[in-house]
Amino acid sequence: xxxxxxxxxxxxxxxxxxxxxxxxxxxxxxxxxxxxxxxxxxxxxxxxxxxxxxxxxxxxxxxxxxxxxxxxxxxxxxxxxxxxxxxxxxxxxxxxxxxxxxxxxxxxxxxxxxxxxxxxxxxxxxxxxxxxxxxxxxxxxxxxxxxxxxxxxxxxxxxxxxxxxxxxxxxxxxxxxxxxxxxxxxxxxxxxxxxxxxxxxx
Amino acid sequence: xxxxxxxxxxxxxxxxxxxxxxxxxxxxxxxxxxxxxxxxxxxxxxxxxxxxxxxxxxxxxxxxxxxxxxxxxxxxxxxxxxxxxxxxxxxxxxxxxxxxxxxxxxxxxxxxxxxxxxxxxxxxxxxxxxxxxxxxxxxxxxxxxxxxxxxxxxxxxxxxxxxxxxxxxxxxxxxxxxxxxxxxxxxxxxxxxxxxxxxxxxxxxxxxxxxxxxxxxxxx
Amino acid sequence: xxxxxxxxxxxxxxxxxxxxxxxxxxxxxxxxxxxxxxxxxxxxxxxxxxxxxxxxxxxxxxxxxxxxxxxxxxxxxxxxxxxxxxxxxxxxxxxxxxxxxxxxxxxxxxxxxxxxxxxxxxxxxxxxxxxxxxxxxxxxxxxxxxxxxxxxxxxxxxxxxxxxxxxxxxxxxxxxxxxxxxxxxxxxxxxxxxxxxxxxxxxxxxxxxxxxxxxxxxxxxxxxxxxxxxxxxxxxxxxxxxxxxxxxxxxxxxxxxxxxxxxxxxxxxxxxxxxxxxxxxxxxxxxxxxxxxxxxxxxxxxxxxxxxxxxxxxxxxxxxxxxxxxxxxxxxxxxxxxxxxxxxxxxxxxxxxxxxxxxxxxxxxxxxxxxxxxxxxxxxxxxxxxxxxxxxxxxxxxxxxxxxxxxxxxxxxxxxxxxxxxxxxxxxxxxxxxxxxxxxxxxxxxxxxxxxxxxxxxxxxxxxxxxxxxxxxxxxxxxxxxxxxx
Ligand code: HEM
Ligand SMILES: [Cu+2]
Numbered sequence: 001x002x003x004x005x006x007x008x009x010x011x012x013x014x015x016x017x018x019x020x021x022x023x024x025x026x027x028x029x030x031x032x033x034x035x036x037x038x039x040x041x042x043x044x045x046x047x048x049x050x051x052x053x054x055x056x057x058x059x060x061x062x063x064x065x066x067x068x069x070x071x072x073x074x075x076x077x078x079x080x081x082x083x084x085x086x087x088x089x090x091x092x093x094x095x096x097x098x099x100x101x102x103x104x105x106x107x108x109x110x111x112x113x114x115x116x117x118x119x120x121x122x123x124x125x126x127x128x129x130x131x132x133x134x135x136x137x138x139x140x141x142x143x144x145x146x147x148x149x150x151x152x153x154x155x156x157x158x159x160x161x162x163x164x165x166x167x168x169x170x171x172x173x174x175x176x177x178x179x180x181x182x183x184x185x186x187x188x189x190x191x192x193x194x195x196x197x198x199x200x201x202x
Numbered sequence: 203x204x205x206x207x208x209x210x211x212x213x214x215x216x217x218x219x220x221x222x223x224x225x226x227x228x229x230x231x232x233x234x235x236x237x238x239x240x241x242x243x244x245x246x247x248x249x250x251x252x253x254x255x256x257x258x259x260x261x262x263x264x265x266x267x268x269x270x271x272x273x274x275x276x277x278x279x280x281x282x283x284x285x286x287x288x289x290x291x292x293x294x295x296x297x298x299x300x301x302x303x304x305x306x307x308x309x310x311x312x313x314x315x316x317x318x319x320x321x322x323x324x325x326x327x328x329x330x331x332x333x334x335x336x337x338x339x340x341x342x343x344x345x346x347x348x349x350x351x352x353x354x355x356x357x358x359x360x361x362x363x364x365x366x367x368x369x370x371x372x373x374x375x376x377x378x379x380x381x382x383x384x385x386x387x388x389x390x391x392x393x394x395x396x397x398x399x400x401x402x403x404x405x406x407x408x409x410x411x412x413x414x415x416x417x418x419x420x421x422x
Numbered sequence: 423x424x425x426x427x428x429x430x431x432x433x434x435x436x437x438x439x440x441x442x443x444x445x446x447x448x449x450x451x452x453x454x455x456x457x458x459x460x461x462x463x464x465x466x467x468x469x470x471x472x473x474x475x476x477x478x479x480x481x482x483x484x485x486x487x488x489x490x491x492x493x494x495x496x497x498x499x500x501x502x503x504x505x506x507x508x509x510x511x512x513x514x515x516x517x518x519x520x521x522x523x524x525x526x527x528x529x530x531x532x533x534x535x536x537x538x539x540x541x542x543x544x545x546x547x548x549x550x551x552x553x554x555x556x557x558x559x560x561x562x563x564x565x566x567x568x569x570x571x572x573x574x575x576x577x578x579x580x581x582x583x584x585x586x587x588x589x590x591x592x593x594x595x596x597x598x599x600x601x602x603x604x605x606x607x608x609x610x611x612x613x614x615x616x617x618x619x620x621x622x623x624x625x626x627x628x629x630x631x632x633x634x635x636x637x638x639x640x641x642x643x644x645x646x647x648x649x650x651x652x653x654x655x656x657x658x659x660x661x662x663x664x665x666x667x668x669x670x671x672x673x674x675x676x677x678x679x680x681x682x683x684x685x686x687x688x689x690x691x692x693x694x695x696x697x698x699x700x701x702x703x704x705x706x707x708x709x710x711x712x713x714x715x716x717x718x719x720x721x722x723x724x725x726x727x728x729x730x731x732x733x734x735x736x737x738x739x740x741x742x743x744x745x746x747x748x749x750x751x752x753x754x755x756x757x758x759x760x761x762x763x764x765x766x767x768x769x770x771x772x773x774x775x776x777x778x779x780x781x782x783x784x785x786x787x788x789x790x791x792x793x794x795x796x797x798x799x800x801x802x803x804x805x806x807x808x809x810x811x812x813x814x815x816x817x818x819x820x821x822x823x824x825x826x827x828x829x830x831x832x833x834x835x836x837x838x839x840x841x842x843x844x845x846x847x848x849x850x851x852x853x854x855x856x857x858x859x860x861x862x863x864x865x866x867x868x869x870x871x872x873x874x875x876x877x878x879x880x881x882x883x884x885x886x887x888x889x890x891x892x893x894x895x896x897x898x899x900x901x902x903x904x905x906x907x908x
Contacts, residue, residue: 007516010264017268021275028279037287037350157287157350169350320590321517324583328629332637339641343651372633376626376711379586380602382595 038169041155042184049180052153055146057111057139060123065137067150068179074197075107077173078187079156081114082121087170090187092129094172097190099136106197108136113151113158114166115144154181176200205253212249215242216304229290232349232356233363236281240303244277247308248315255316262317269314270326276307281337283348290351327375331368338364439508440515444501445904446522448821451498452894454490455814459887461487466883469868470876478558480866481542488544489532492670493574495809497525498817499676500581505820506679507585507621510614511592517584524577531570539563544864552642561646568643572636579632586625589618596622600707601700613695616682619703620675623743627710628672635665668710671740674776674808677816678747681769684823685751687830688766689758693750702742709739740780748777764835765826768819771843775811779804782854797864800857807850810886811843818842818890821897824904838892845885852879 026032034040057065076098080088095108102108110131112122117140125131126138141147151158158168172193174183185192218224219242228239251269255262279285280299289296315323341361347354461483468475475483504518535541541563543551552564589599593614599622603609614622638661645651686693751773760766782804826833852875857863861872868876 006264010267013265013268014271017271017275021271021278024275024279025282028282028285034284036283036346036348037291038346040284157291159351159353161353167347167353320587321580321583324586324629325580328579328583328633328636331633332640335637336640336644340644340651343653345650372630376630379590379626380595380597382590382593382598 037155037157038171045155045181045184049176049182050153051178051180052175053146053149055141055150056143057109057137058119058142059133059137059139060119060126061133062119063133065139070107070109070175071179072177073105073107074177074200075109075175076102076193077109077111077154077175078171079111079113079151079154079158079168079173080125081112081166081168082117082125083114084165087168087187088125091170091172092125094187094190095131095136096129098172098193099130101190101194102197104135107134110136110138111150112138112140113147113156113168114140115147155184205256208253209250212246212253212308214246215249216246219243219246220300229296232286232352233360235286236360237363237367240277240280243300243303244273244308244311247304248312249308251309251312251314252316253312254309255313259313259317263319266314266317266319267322269310270318270322271314273307273309273311273314274326274330276302277311278333280307286352287350290349324375324379327371331372331375334364334371335368338362338368440504440513440518442905443515443518443522444505445824445901447497447501447504447518448817448824449898449901450522450526451494451501451817452821452897454494455498455817456887456891456894458487458490458494459883459890461490463880463883463887466876466880468866470873470880471868472877472880475866477866478540478542481544482536482540484864485542485544486533486536489571490529491809492666492673493525493529495670495673495813496578496676499673499813500578502816502820503585503617503621503624503676503679504581506617506683507588510618511585511588511621513588514584517581521577521581524573524580528570528572528574528577531566531573535559535563535567535570539566541567552646564646565643568639568646572639572643575632575635575639578628579636582625582629582632585621586629589622589625593618593622596626599625600704601695602704604695605697605700605704613697613700616693616695616699617679619695619700620679620682623703623707624672624675626707627668627675630710631665631668631672634661635669638662638665670805670809674740674813674816675743677772677813677820678743680816680820680823681747681751681773684765684769684819684830685754688832689754689760691754691758693754699746699750702746705742706739744777744780748773761832762836763832764839765819765822765830766832767836767839768815768822768842771839772812772815772819774843775815775846776808776813779808779812782807797862798857799853799861799863802863803850803853803857806853810850811846814890815839815842818893821893825897825900838889842886842889842893845882845889848882849879849886852876852882 029035030040030043034043052067055067057067059065076095078091078095080091082088092110095110098108108131110125112125122138122140126136129136131138141150154173156169158166161167170187172185172187172189173181174185174193174196176182183196185196219228219239225239228234280289280303285295285299289299315326318326338361341348341357341364348357464473464475465480465483465487467473468480500521504513504515507513508515539562540559541552542558543564552568586596590596593599597603599614599618601613601619603611604613638658641651641653642658645653682693751770755770762770782800822835823830856872856875859872859875861868861875
């Protein structure tokens with residue numbers, strides 16, 4: 001009956017391997033909830049809000065504002081580039097909607113990740129969407145290291161699209177009064193942003 | 203000696219896949235990474251694993267299914283978009299991936315394949331083909347860009363290539379089975395096969411002693 | 423090897439050839455066939471307006487009857503093939519055990535999904551039906567049903583791989599199992615036995631069908647869980663169609679081993695695999711293989727001619743085998759002085775049912791006819807013909823053969839077989855006549871002018887069930903003895 005014993009051994013080993021495989025794949029996808037980096041980052045941020053690093057924001061008027069100046073009130077952010085032909089237009093439209101939807105105390109901030117976006121280009125973007133500081137500021141970060149640090153902290157990934165532009169993950173970012181990134185929403189999900197802010201205020 | 207040559211070739215493949223200029227090229231595009239670099243690393247580990255099995259695998263047939271399953275899981279893990287992105291973003295993850303594709307995917311796959319009987323091998327292939335096809339199909343039809351670090355065109359291309367690969371594996375396996383040949387037994391069988399009495403069978407023209415290793419079980 | 427085999431089944435007998443398992447397979451087959459027939463009768467009773475059945479229940483019965491009959495046809499077919507093939511190539515019956523366990527678990531899941539979850543899109547789970555229930559069932563029921571189907575598929579895959587392994591090991595490749603060395607190589611080696619040829623064909627086509635089936639089932643499950651993963655409906659249909667068609671066809675190729683083995687024993691004349699015989703089996707196998715990649719590539723481009731070719735090929739691929747088997751059987755029986763009894767008559771009916779059952783299929787495959795007949799009762803008419811009167815008689819004959827301790831001396835009983843044929847013909851004829859009159863298939867409620875056919879069919883079905891009950895009872899009664907011997 002040595003055969004039977006080996007059969008059992010094989011069965012036990014296979015079952016153990018199956019359990020390990022399941023654990024690995026479940027662990028690697030947050031129990032099936034995060035197959036993509038996008039989903040993983042949202043889960044992670046919701047579970048553990050991230051303090052954003054300090055950066056200096058330059059807007060089309062030439063004003064320089066530190067990010068920390070926004071402390072004390074909720075802030076909604078998005079990351080864009082001024083010459084984007086598609087995704088960032090959607091993001092801009094989403095912010096236009098938020099501009100009418102959100103209470104006065106909430107600020108909007110469109111941050112460019114394109115080093116080539118100067119005050120003129122930022123102006124294009126602001127004018128197209130009717131963005132006016134202080135309610136809605138369109139800004140760039142001059143210091144490359146600070147810019148990279150902020151993008152990395154927020155989980156923004158930007159890659160060249162091979163045609164002179166960029167491909168990037170698009171989202172709406174909710175930052176609380178303490179300067180912590182607390183939630184990430186789909187670009188279309190302005191209602192989700194509004195509801196989250198209302199729940200927070202209530 | 204053959205085992206050593208095999209292990210050396212395996213090491214060569216791994217080195218090739220990790221050589222900075224080559225690695226840079228392969229990692230730049232999604233399809234090249236998954237269908238170029240991964241296979242090189244896995245094959246490198248697998249050659250060593252098969253060599254190991256040939257030397258030390260005697261009586262270890264029970265581990266074949268478990269090894270194949272574990273190796274497949276590790277390989278599958280690195281096909282999850284989240285971890286593909288993580289490897290692009292973090293060099294430490296990239297290193298871990300290279301190590302685990304060789305040692306935790308390739309090695310057990312080679313070991314398990316060498317020890318597996320034909321039934322287990324067929325079962326593994328019959329699972330791999332639909333898996334490859336279904337994941338390829340997902341890459342093709344999912345509306346979203348799954349990897350932050352790669353263009354959606356790359357994702358679609360990988361999907362199509364996976365479908366083609368699945369079909370190719372299927373055709374190759376069928377042709378192999380039609381032709382018979384070496385696929386009929388575990389690599390170690392030839393050595394480990396004992397002269398068991400040919401089965402008494404009235405019509406069987408050439409009843410030979412068959413490989414006893416099937417679903418992971420073998421005769422001592 | 424013998425020890426290994428005995429050990430694998432936990433038995434002590436040398437060379438049991440999986441006998442115990444074969445008996446268990448047949449017992450399961452017999453019981454499930456009767457149950458599914460009763461479900462079929464209920465459907466016919468409802469269509470006849472003799473009983474009132476909630477249409478939701480009708481579709482649940484339709485789903486279970488379809489998948490249940492297809493699954494059980496394969497289980498019974500495998501029992502036959504295994505029994506006879508294991509005399510030619512050494513098989514390890516552990517695979518039979520694994521398959522039976524997976525099969526039963528899968529059946530429980532399917533029944534749960536259908537009768538508790540309300541899942542009822544018919545057994546072909548054609549996309550996007552499983553996902554669009556109009557609120558009749560929830561996605562979990564679909565996932566449960568399809569997971570059950572998947573488990574059953576895995577079981578049959580293991581069986582096919584074990585048979586494939588044994589054939590490759592003993593013959594030197596599946597090509598030699600099909601007799602290619604004789605057919606093409608002009609080898610003077612003995613050709614493989616007919617049963618080995620049939621087994622090889624079954625291994626090849628069923629494995630491919632299962633791989634295609636597993637792919638589309640997993641895709642459908644994923645689509646149920648993540649609706650944004652849309653399936654190309656045309657692709658889905660082709661995959662399901664290939665899987666279902668090949669799988670159900672393969673059951674006949676399994677069962678035909680009973681003809682190849684029993685008729686020679688009964689008549690005392692050997693059935694040799696001639697070159698024509700080998701050529702026919704290879705032709706049938708190739709036709710299946712040709713349509714396979716063609717089905718896979720369909721979603722990229724599907725010109726009209728491929729559709730027509732696929733349709734026709736998938737119907738006629740059994741032709742060559744059918745022809746050599748029918749002629750071979752006739753040649754063996756002709757002037758053999760055979761004394762007809764239950765077993766031999768059932769086998770003869772099986773040959774008739776198989777051949778005659780293909781004719782309606784060919785009619786249907788003729789494109790111009792297809793416009794009128796497709797999705798009418800003509801289609802169930804065609805497949806009930808070759809399953810009820812082709813495959814089932816093979817299974818019953820094998821049951822009786824085992825119940826008679828594999829003794830082939832004629833012992834009468836042929837009258838019951840003939841009655842089965844008559845009732846079966848009557849039942850099937852009503853389907854065909856309904857189809858001729860364009861009665862749609864899969865309608866829970868029928869129009870008043872169709873009731874005549876429905877009611878005749880109901881009576882005939884009752885007769886079929888009684889006679890099938892007799893065959894199954896004969897076998898079940900012998901089981902204690904068979905198991906003691908096995
Ligand atoms: C007494 C025997 C049987 C009876 C009374 C019966 C009855 C029926 C009925 C009423 C239908 C539905 C037809 C329609 O309106 O579309 C049906 C469908 C079907 N039957 Fe049977 N049947 C019997 C035997 C069998 C056998 C032996 C098999 C296979 C081995 C089988 C396989 C099927 C299949 C696959 C369907 C198609 C289900 C679908 O449309 O999804 N039946 N049967
Ligand atoms: Cu953009």
